[in-house]
Amino acid sequence: MTAPTDAVTDAVTGSQxxxxxxxxxxxxxxxxPEVARAREANWYARTPLGVLxxxxxxxxxxxxxxxxxxxxxxxxxxxxxxxxxxxxxxVPALVNHDGADHRRMRGLVNKAxxxxxxxxxxxxxxxxxxxxxxxxxxxQECDFFTEFADxxxxxxxxxLLGVPAEDFPVFRTWSSDIGLVFSLxxxxxxxxxxxxxxxxxxxxxxxxxTDKAVDPGDDLISALVAAQRADATVSWDExxxxxxxxxFAAHDTTRLQLANAMVTFSEHPDQWTLxxxxxxxxxxxxxxxxxxxxxxxxxxxxxxxxFEFRGETFDAGTMFMIGVQAVHRDPLAYPGGETFDVTVARxxxxxxxxxxxxxxxxxxxxxxxxxxxLPALAEHLGPPSVAAPITWRxxxxxxGPNELPLRFG
Numbered sequence: 001m002t003a004p005t006d007a008v009t010d011a012v013t014g015s016q017x018x019x020x021x022x023x024x025x026x027x028x029x030x031x032x033p034e035v036a037r038a039r040e041a042n043w044y045a046r047t048p049l050g051v052l053x054x055x056x057x058x059x060x061x062x063x064x065x066x067x068x069x070x071x072x073x074x075x076x077x078x079x080x081x082x083x084x085x086x087x088x089x090x091v092p093a094l095v096n097h098d099g100a101d102h103r104r105m106r107g108l109v110n111k112a113x114x115x116x117x118x119x120x121x122x123x124x125x126x127x128x129x130x131x132x133x134x135x136x137x138x139x140q141e142c143d144f145f146t147e148f149a150d151x152x153x154x155x156x157x158x159x160l161l162g163v164p165a166e167d168f169p170v171f172r173t174w175s176s177d178i179g180l181v182f183s184l185x186x187x188x189x190x191x192x193x194x195x196x197x198x199x200x201x202x203x204x205x206x207x208x209x210t211d212k213a214v215d216p217g218d219d220l221i222s223a224l225v226a227a228q229r230a231d232a233t234v235s236w237d238e239x240x241x242x243x244x245x246x247x248f249a250a251h252d253t254t255r256l257q258l259a260n261a262m263v264t265f266s267e268h269p270d271q272w273t274l275x276x277x278x279x280x281x282x283x284x285x286x287x288x289x290x291x292x293x294x295x296x297x298x299x300x301x302x303x304x305x306x307f308e309f310r311g312e313t314f315d316a317g318t319m320f321m322i323g324v325q326a327v328h329r330d331p332l333a334y335p336g337g338e339t340f341d342v343t344v345a346r347x348x349x350x351x352x353x354x355x356x357x358x359x360x361x362x363x364x365x366x367x368x369x370x371x372x373x374l375p376a377l378a379e380h381l382g383p384p385s386v387a388a389p390i391t392w393r394x395x396x397x398x399x400g401p402n403e404l405p406l407r408f409g
Contacts, residue, residue: 019045021052023321023396024185030297030325030395039326043310049078049185050319052326056333056348058310059299059322064356065309068301068320072096075300078319079184081191085198090181094242095358102357105242108234109361112223118365121160125369128155129376136408137380141387144262144404149255152373156365157250161243162212162219167204174200175251178244182298182397190394201244209240220246249362254369256295256393256400261374262384263401264293268340269383269409275342276378285342286370287350291328292340294352297399299324321396324352382409 019038022028024047029035038045039054046052053059062068072091081087090096094105132148142148150172157163178197180190209225216222221243228239265272275285299322306316329337333348353360360366387405 018042021045021047023047023049023052026186026394028395029392030323031293031329035323035326036329039330047321050321051314053320053322054326054330056327056330056351059324059327059351060348060355062301062309062320063299063322063351063354063358065301067304067307069098069304070096070300070358071302071304071317074302074317075319079191081184084195085202086181086191086195089198089202089241089244092238092241093245095245098357104233105238106357106361108224108227108231108239109242111227112220113361115364117160117220118368121156121365122368122372124159125152125156126372126376128152129369129373130380133373133376133380136377139408141405141407144259144384144406145255148373148377149258149404150251152258152369153251153254156254156369157247160220160365161247161250162217162221163208163247171201171204171247172251173197174204175248176255178248179252179398180393182300183394185396186394197248198244201247202240205244205247206240209236209243246362250365253295253362253398254366256398257290257366257370258373259400259404260293260295261289261370262377262404262406263386263390264289264340266384266386266406269385271340271342272378272383275375279375279379281342282371282375283367284345285374286367287346288340288342288344289370289374290350290352291334291337291346292325294324294328294350295398295400296352297324298322298396299351299354322351324350325395327351384408 019041021035021038035054043055043058044051044053053062072093072095075096076082076087076090094102097105129152132151136142136147154165154168158165174197177193178201181194183190184194209221212219212222213225213229216226224239224243228234228236275281301320301322303314303316303318303320307314328334328350331337334346336344337346353363384406385408387407390401390403390405392401393399
């Protein structure tokens with residue numbers, strides 16, 4: 001399939017009109033009337049990059065469709081990158097493997113990163129969230145990123161991964177900028193920032209792995225290094241690649257989801273007050289926040305071969321981008337979903353963690369951090385309001401505000 005070059009809709013045989021959305025426009029957002037109209041017109045829109053999936057039923061099916069691959073090489077080449085540090089990290093990354101290779105690499109992680117290990121972090125996460133929230137009480141204004149959204153994942157990374165807290169300033173920018181890999185198509189300074197982040201994180205993580213091979217601790221990276229040595233099915237370079245991705249994911253996606261939550265509650269102060277009075281709503285509030293304003297806003301797949309779907313033929317190599325936030329507003333999957341409401345138990349699971357064999361390994365930990373953080377904040381603090389203008393990361397990737405000065409009522 002080829003995308004039209006303007007906003008005029010095309011028609012395909014026997015189907016509804018296919019809208020066009022310019023996802024490369026820096027001002028593009030998923031929560032706009034234009035996107036809602038496109039979703040109403042059809043289950044997908046054409047874009048300069050490929051197919052943008054807008055409805056939940058089709059999205060849920062496609063993220064599990066074995067005919068679609070992750071094709072990291074194709075993603076890099078589509079963005080004009082055919083070699084170099086970013087290519088060498090992204091193409092062999094776990095998320096871009098399918099089949100036996102994916103099972104082999106994921107199996108190593110599953111040996112060490114167990115549900116019991118994750119649940120064991122809850123007391124630390126709860127105590128840290130409450131301490132950080134209490135420190136904000138009585139303040140006129142705060143830098144939410146520095147004083148909470150960065151601080152909580154740092155404690156988790158220190159305990160879980162064995163990353164020394166004093167090293168955090170060293171890799172903080174890298175772990176944020178590397179997530180812009182999913183926004184490479186927007187150009188500008190993004191490719192250079194991603195390359196600097198990959199280079200920096202590779203050097204830092206390899207030194208950390210080497211230290212833990214000599215002097216292991218009671219942490220996940222030490223366990224993975226030991227498992228790699230005992231089970232040579234995964235190479236040292238593959239493990240290095242995997243841990244670089246884990247360090248970024250453990251920090252950036254969580255801090256941005258916390259920030260997205262605070263912006264959302266600033267627009268719905270009654271919901272914040274309700275959560276403060278009813279902390280038992282925490283788990284439901286987390287799902288509603290991720291539905292309304294997900295930090296992982298696009299899930300990518302590629303057609304491995306030409307295939308049929310919903311009565312249409314899609315060429316091999318076609319990119320499918322799941323527009324997560326748009327899908328999460330689909331009224332067919334979320335009746336009444338045009339309203340943010342933490343009291344509603346939604347029946348359709350959120351899709352920002354993907355689906356099928358590639359369902360995000362860190363989803364339980366992310367949910368735990370959010371479910372402890374939000375009620376702790378709501379208990380100690382009045383409704384948040386954004387204290388100064390903010391700017392936003394691109395919508396077609398790991399997204400959220402670049403800065404977040406807050407006041408609490």
